[in-house]
Amino acid sequence: MDIVDLGTLPKSEAVYSDFLLQVREKLEMDHAAYAGLNPAAGAIHGYVTYSDEWKLHYQEQGFHMIDPTLHMSQRSIAPVDWSRLERSSDFRRVFRDAHDFGIGDQGLTIPVRGPYGDVGLLSVTRECSTDEWHKLVRHTLGDLQSLAVHIHDTVMSSDMLGRVLYHPSLSTREAEILQWVAAGKSQQDIGDILSISHRTVEVHLRSSREKLCALTTAQAVGRAVGLGLIYPG
Amino acid sequence: MIIVIDALNKHLFDGVLDEMFRLRARVFGDRLGWDVTIEDGKEIDKFDHLDPVYVVGLDDEGSVVAAVRALQTTGPHMLADVFSDILCGEPPLRSSTMWESTRFCVDTQRLKRGKDRNSVSYATCELMIGSLEYARRAGISDIVTVIDPVMDRVLKRSDNAPYDYVGETVPMGKVPALAALLDTGEERVERVRRFAGIPHDVFLSDDDALALFSRARARAKPLAANADDVPATPLERYLAEQIQSATTVEELKAVHSLIDALAGSLAPSRRQNLLDTHKMVAREA
Structure with missing residues (x-):
């Protein structure tokens, strides 16, 4: 995925908005939005691709207090298609206004639970036929899951407390596999060397990448070397 | 058949979840002797308060016969905490595309041997x-x-062998515990389907699950509004009819709101009877 890697850039609000614009572009969505709730810091972070008018209206109306796409989705562990949400008075209130701003109610929210009670919600919307929507969701769900964790982890570790709490801790197996990658071995080779299945190598690499806030294995190796978790190849 | 219960629909399935917690108490407390907390015959731990997903199996009679619980590995989960012995103190795998499943259990008392349904x-x-x-x-x-x-x-x-294991097998109550890895690929599911002879869709809709479970409860309970000797009032009969003819969760909820709104016109015991009775005959066919 050639979406900008947040780990390499100085953290500023503009970077997150750019990231969401790229998510929107690559995955062919109308909009993408991220909301992060961090009880440890008592902070709520929000970044969206919606128009400034809708952002302002949303805040003025206090919709973040009642928006079911946030409040119901954060209690799910699976992505929540908005068609599953009850058409409650809160739902109707938010989406009646959203409609006036050209935003429909066909969307999906990916909930991410962090280790410290923090929750991230990556939402995407697209106005199209139901069939098209289901196909799009099926094709992009795996990517959306990874991107949701990527933006959430980056936002959560953007302050001092978060950086300490989110310091990556690799298991011996994860460090060992990453060390072999740094030495230029393929996943196939590593599986043979360690006598484990290739899929085991793959899930450990995936876990290492996410712990190191990297979207690619090469970035993960670079960062692990930088943090002194493995030796340079 | 299988129902999936999470924070968004669990208000409809309190009864199913209670039965599941009782099954878990029998399996993990009594049979496996794990160090679990059991209250009122139900095994519930702190992870049950974190809005996990439960995948629950009902038999043809609507009783809970199997269940498993899933949590995200990005957030709090058992391997990061109470099962950390299995990982020998190593940090657990953490991935947006990996879930942890725990409390897999099946009711071996209720179910038969062999490979048939039930x-x-x-x-x-x-x-x-x-x-x-x-x-x-x-x-x-x-x-x-x-x-x-x-x-x-x-x-x-069952032709569903784990592709690997993480950590070690450690003692846990009367039996050891270990952590296995499974992929969710179609090939794996096909193998299990072939082994078990289950070609059909295993999922029940919320509506159908509710109907099946209610039917099981209804067998143990007399029909609402005819429960005691006092003849049912026209209002009670009307409400009972409405419940029985409801075909969706929405319709059922609408009748329940009506019963709540009419609470003043119904004896409390009659009201409760009506609320406890779901459509018992509507889906007998």
């Missing part, structure tokens, strides 16, 4: 198919599952 093997395979397919549809590609060696053998025997 057998232990059938219910086990159905639950495995349901949980793997549900995870795959949520964009999850791998599952790390905490099981005992018996369950490990069951997985292998």
Whole structure:
């Protein structure tokens, strides 16, 4: 995925908005939005691709207090298609206004639970036929899951407390596999060397990448070397 | 058949969840002797308060016969905490596309032997198919599952062998526990389907699950509004009819709101009877 890697850039609000614009572009969505709730810091972070008018209206109306796409989705562990949400008075209130701003109610929210009670919600919307929507969701769900964790982890570790709490801790197996990658071995080779299945190598690499806030294995190796978790190849 | 219960629909399935917690108490407390907390015959731990997903198997009579619980590995989960012995103090895998499954259990007392419907093997395979397919549809590609060696053998025997293990096998009550890795690929699910002879869709809709479960409860309870000797009032008969003719969760909820609104015109016991009675005959066919 050639979406900008947040780990390499100085953290500023503009970077997150750019990231969401790229998510929107690559995955062919109308909009993408991220909301992060961090009880440890008592902070709520929000970044969206919606128009400034809708952002302002949303805040003025206090919709973040009642928006079911946030409040119901954060209690799910699976992505929540908005068609599953009850058409409650809160739902109707938010989406009646959203409609006036050209935003429909066909969307999906990916909930991410962090280790410290923090929750991230990556939402995407697209106005199209139901069939098209289901196909799009099926094709992009795996990517959306990874991107949701990527933006959430980056936002959560953007302050001092978060950086300490989110310091990556690799298991011996994860460090060992990453060390072999740094030495230029393929996943196939590593599986043979360690006598484990290739899929085991793959899930450990995936876990290492996410712990190191990297979207690619090469970035993960670079960062692990930088943090002194493995030796340079 | 399989139902998926999470924070969004659990208000409809309190009864199903209670039965599941009782099954868990029998399996993990009594049979496996794990150090679990049991209150009122129900085994509930702190992870049950974190809005996990439950994949639950019902038999043809609507009783809970199998269940498993899933949590994200990015947040609090058992391997990071109470099962950390299995990982020998190593940090657990953490991935957006990996869930942890725990508390996999099957009612071996209620179910028969053999491979037919309503057998232990059938219910086990159905639950495995349901949980793997549900995870795959949520964009999850791998599952790390905490099981005992018996369950490990069951997985292998059902052509659903783990592709690997993490950590070590450690003592846990009367039996050891270990952590296995399973992918959610279609090939794996196909193998289990072939082994168990389950070609059909295993999932029940919320509506159908509610109807099936209510029917099981209704057998144990007399029909509402005819429960005691006092003849039913026209209002009670009307409400009972409405409940029985409801065909969707929405319709049922609407009748319940009506009963609540009319609370003043109904004796409390009659009101409760009506609320406890779901459509008992509507789906007998």
